[in-house]
Amino acid sequence: MYLNVHSQYSLRYGTLSIEKLVEQAKTLGIEQMALTDINNSTGAMEFIRECQEKGIKAITGIEFRKSSGLLYIGIARNREGMKELNDFLSFYNLNSMELPDKPWDFQNVYIIYPYKPEHRTLKENEFLGIPYRDLNSLFGKPLSGIREKIVALHSVTVSNKIEHRLHTYLRGIDLNTLLSKIGKNDCCHEDEVFLRPDQLKKRYEAYPFIISNTGKLMNDCSSSFEKGSKNRKTFTGSAKDDKALLEKLALEGMEYRYGRSNREALKRVQKELAVIDELHFSAYFLITWDIIRYSMARGYYHIGRGSGANSIVSYCMRITDVDPIELDLYFERFLNRQRSSPPDFDIDYSWDEREDVQDYIFKRYGSNHTALLGTMSTFKDRSIIREISKVMGLPAQEIDSFTDPTKQEQNRNNPTFAKILAIQSMMQHMPNQRSIHAGGVLISEEPITYYTALDLPPKGMPTVQWDMYEAEAIGYEKFDILSQRGIGHIKEAVRLVLENQKTKLDIHAVSSFMKDPKINAKLKTGKTIGCFYIESPAMRQLLRKLGCESYLTLVAASSIIRPGVASSGMMKTYISSFHDPENVKYLHPVMKEHLQETFGVMVYQEDVIKICYHYAGLDLTDADVLRRGMSGKYRSRKEFDRLVQRFFDRAKEIGRDEKTTEEVWRQVSSFAGYSFSKAHSASFAVESYQSLFLKTYYPLEFMVAVLNNYGGFYQRWVYVHELQKSGARVHLPCVNNSETKVRIRGKDAWLGFIGIQGLESHFMELIPAERNANGPYRDLADLIKRTGVNLEQAIILIRLGALRFTGSNKKELLWEVHNYLGSKTVPKQSTELFCTEAKEFYLPELQTSVLEDAYNELELLGYPLSMDMFDLLRTSYRGDQMADDLSKHVGQIIRTVGNYVCEKPVRTKNNKKMWFGTFLDKEGDFLDTIHFPASTPAYPFRGKGCYLIEGKVVDDFGYPSIDVNKFAKLPIRDNPVF
Structure with missing residues (x-):
């Protein structure tokens, strides 16, 4: 009798988890029911498993709605029927089309429309559903022709009246409206709860044919779930051939990695191959190898990491670059006969190459069998409080008070806050919205719509409607195709070295990097700005505290830097023990x-x-x-x-x-x-060493690559500063020298047009493209004619000095550009057959200053290049001690000046806020500060700029920092324009 049960996966509508609704049904003696969540099939497979466990017959389907209106409900007769429903919903999702008022002609699906008297012509598989509260509408009506077509439609959405109230809050959040404005049709009825089967039948006893029709329909439907892998079963088409191919590739790769006579490697390869074959993972390894083979043929650089790096077979097949023998990694962490969950490989690509790799996977393995993995975000603590408060109509100030952890005590006796917390406790961890996994890809043996409908998120690739946990429960092993900026840095730097120095690098010769004293010296001193995973203030400090100068120590550091370790005291214990192991x-x-x-x-x-x-x-x-x-x-x-x-x-x-x-x-x-897993940390450390190699021997090209891949942990100006410190002559953007991104020639680096605030992306690309096609710009007039740049955009370029090649100063050029573009008539963009000289005008001498230039750069770049922030200060004081001298003054109160880089707020054990600050001194060296709760309120951070810092120098395992007593942002000189 239950043809329309909603779970929490009817997002911001249903309140029952799959586990809870099946448990309730079992308690009430319900023997069969249909899960029909709204416009999704997220919970279908989980529902089938739960019902099988509880001895309930599971039926699955989908309720189709447009806005708040019910169109029809599809009930699957069998797994083919569920595939038809998933295919139908997927078609409209993937094509961004509205659901039709009439569904397709299904072969294995029953369609239930909401009862309306005008329904007279129904197909064999179509029915009319009527709630018991609407049975009066049948009284006195002629039912000939539809008598056998009417079924009971008692929906289930909540457990009780309390959950119905929760349902109204969910509807308010979904509709982004106040509780008072939620319409009757926006919510379910209060009676949409489970009843005992006899109670429900009693409601329909005046119409026994409805009970009979409903029973017949449900008895004709069934769903089942079989355990086992749902991934593509073979790579070659034959399990036997897969085994042979994997063995061939692994042994060939072993010779590449270890030479011909490494018995330990051979023994381990053979052991792993036996387990891989026994657990039917040959195809998984081969598909991963195929993805790597494609990307390497395209010249893409990848990092294989995660627990997959425990496998020597993956190392030999070049899926990973971590030697498991060297690091004593055990294969069982990745794959073992007792492992309860399937493993996966994490493959990282440059941010601008990943989508091409994903596209290859879809084309190679078929769009019907391939999909991106979804994810399910849930309602979180503070966000729930904010959402509930909004639908209650509370003012913004009160909402901010309720979400501020420091004001929990004063809100404790507030009845409104108590009500919000009660609702929050019910809503906690409920699914909120479907999204997309960071990089998971599924490759299915059967069409994937046997198990899910597909969404089309902004990525533009079909995505399943459930997350990695459900994928695992169903039997899918995902392929993680991820992206990160660090690989982009490395790839770009290698290209720039070849272009700028005509030197071809083998960036994979990592074993030699690890033994290089110059590279390890940079690691030990924390001079790692721009390097993947080891550039943050916390990591630089950890490297110096450990005196890290080896790969194995870096592997450990990559794990103990994780967020919770320091707060547990285990990081400090490790550093102390590292220095005094006895x-x-x-x-x-x-x-x-x-x-x-x-x-x-x-x-x-x-x-x-x-x-x-x-x-x-x-x-x-x-x-x-x-x-x-x-x-x-x-x-x-x-x-x-x-x-x-x-x-x-x-x-x-x-x-x-x-x-x-x-x-x-x-x-x-x-x-x-x-x-991290040890293998994961080892993979990160390999990439860190590759970055360090480039930074040590090719610092200019490396820092340009960092800038061109949009930086890393720090703001852009920090990387420009590091580029200058590396010996480059950094120039402001120039229309005759700059490209869209930063360009380097020898030791000269021209900032690109990207990063100029207010400059349109069209001109960022057009200006260098036109110059490269038709030669340098002769003057301002030539630039205007050839690019069609408008007045506003031209002024930006002039103020930043991008036309300094003309020999005219900025004010002269501003005067000139208004002569050209100040009227309504704008010169048309064109290529001239004969060049005509522009008329010359004579102006009085117009003065500019370096200070004025610096202000223009601050506004348009976000940082000054013509002079540094210290030169902008009104005071000539630069501090009594520099960062390099701090170790000589441990325990002493010192005063210095630092240019703000970043800050990090943390909470103490008493839930009070403190900060860690990072600054650059006048010499360009980093200094770090500690701001305890007692001093911070009186001396707060006030954004970018230079600060006068007074405090005691403290030492932690050889790393000095300043425990701040007083702290103030210093004023800068006035802008001469005003």
Whole structure:
């Protein structure tokens, strides 16, 4: 009798989770029901699994709506019917078309329209659904011709009246309107709850034929789910041929990586190949290899990382560049006979190459069988409070107060806030909207619409309607095709070195980079600006505190820098132990036995698994599930909580001390959610070394590449400063020398037109393209004629000095441009057969100044190039001590001046706010500051500029910083134009 059940996946409409609605149905004795979420099939497969577990017959379908109006409901007779419904919805989603008033002619689908008296002609598979509250509309009506077509349509959306109120809040959020303005048709009825089967039948007892019709329809429908991989099963078309090809490629690659006679490598390759074949993963490896083969043939550079780097087979096939023998990585972290979840490879490409790789995958493996992975964002703490407050119509000031963590105490007794918190507790973790995964791609053996309808997000590629957890539960192993700026930096720098210095680089010769003393010296001193993953203030400090000068130390640093580690105290413990390994105190002998390499600290995800296994006695499968759960990668909170309890129970059973266990768990739980796998950290470290090699030996080209790939952690001016510090002569944009991006010739670098605020992208590309096609611009008039640049755009170029080649100063050029473009008649863009000289006008002498130029640059670039920020100051004071001198003044109060780079706010254990600041001194060196809660309110950050800094020099493992007592932004000289 339940043909229209909604779950939470009817976004901002349904309130019941799949688990909860199936549990309720089981409790009430409901034996069969149909899940028909609104315009999606996100929960269909999960629903089938839950129903199979609870002994309920699952039927699936989709409710189709246009705006708030119900069009029809599709009920799948079988899996072919569900595919038809998914194909139908996918067609309209992928073509950005509105749903039609009449659906297609389905072969395995029943269509239910909302009952209307005018419905008379219905196809064999079409029915009319009527809620029991509308049965009076049948009284006295002639039903001949449609008597066998009317079915019970009792919708289920909420559990009770309280959840119906929650439903109205969800509708208000969805419609972006106040509760008072939500219309009757915008919400479900209060009676859309589960009833016992006998209660529901009683509601329709006056029309027994409706009960009969409904029963017949439902009895003709069924859904089932079979466990097992849904990925493409073979690469070659034959599992036997896949096995042979994978073995051939792995052995050929082993010779490339290790030479012909490495017995250890051969033994490990053969062991891995046996497991891969046994678990039917040959096709997965071969498809990944095929993707790499395509991208390398296109000249694309990739990084293979994640747990896949534990595999020597992937290393030999050039999927990854991390040697698992060198790092003692074990394959079982990636793939093992007991592993409960499928593995995946993470393949990073440059940000401007990834979409081409994805396009290849879709074309190579078929659009019917390929889709991007979706993701499901949920309602989060502060955002829920804000959304609820908005639909309640609260003023902005009050909403800000409710979302400010520092005002929780004063809001505690506020009845409105208490109400919001009650609603928030119900809404917490509910699905909010579907989105797109960062890079997951699915390649299916069957057409993917057997399992989901497809969306078309802004990426423009078909995307499944569920997330990675559901994909895993269904049986899909994703291929992660990701992008990052760091690879773009490396790729561009290699190209620029070839272009500028005629030198071809082998950027993959990483083993030699790791042994290079010059590169390791830069690593040890934290001179890493622009380098992937190791340029942030926190990472630069960590490198110096560790005195990091080796690959293995960098691998560890890449993991312990993760957000939660410092707050747990484990980062400090690691650094201390690193410098004094002889005096390490291990929490327990198990920690010494298994964590001696990392001084008793869990640095890697593998360490977490080791401790759960060896200390608490969990099996490896449960240990990995617990580790994944602490990283947020769990589907069932109940299962996760069970494993946490099992951790303590098993530890007690094998005689572990209770207090020691509590401390072990504290360390495990605080670290596991933020750590990398060792292989992942190793992959990052490889890329860091490649960046460091370029920065060490080709610093100009490298910094230009960083700028041309839109930087990294810092603002653009920091990279321009680093380019200057590397020895480049950096020039302002010039219409006769600059390209769209930064251009380098020898030691001269011209800033590009990108980055000029207010300059239209059309002219950023047109100006250099026209010059390259038809020669340099002769003067302002020539520029105007050939590009059609308008007055506003020309003024921007003049003020920034982009026409300085003319020999005229800016004010003369501004006068001139108004003569050309100040009237309504604008010279037409054209190529002249005969060049006519422009008339010359004689003007009085017009003066400009460097200070005026600097102000123009501040406005149009965001930073001055003609003079630095220190030269803009009214004071000539530059500080008593520079950054390089701080180590000599530890414990002393000093005063200095720093140019603001960035700041990072954090919360103390008492929930008070403090800051870490980063500045450049007059010499261009970095200095770091600490702003504790006591001093910050009186001396706040006030944005970009130079600051007078007074404070005590403190030292942390050889790294000096300033504990700030007083702090003030210094005034700059007045703009001479005003």
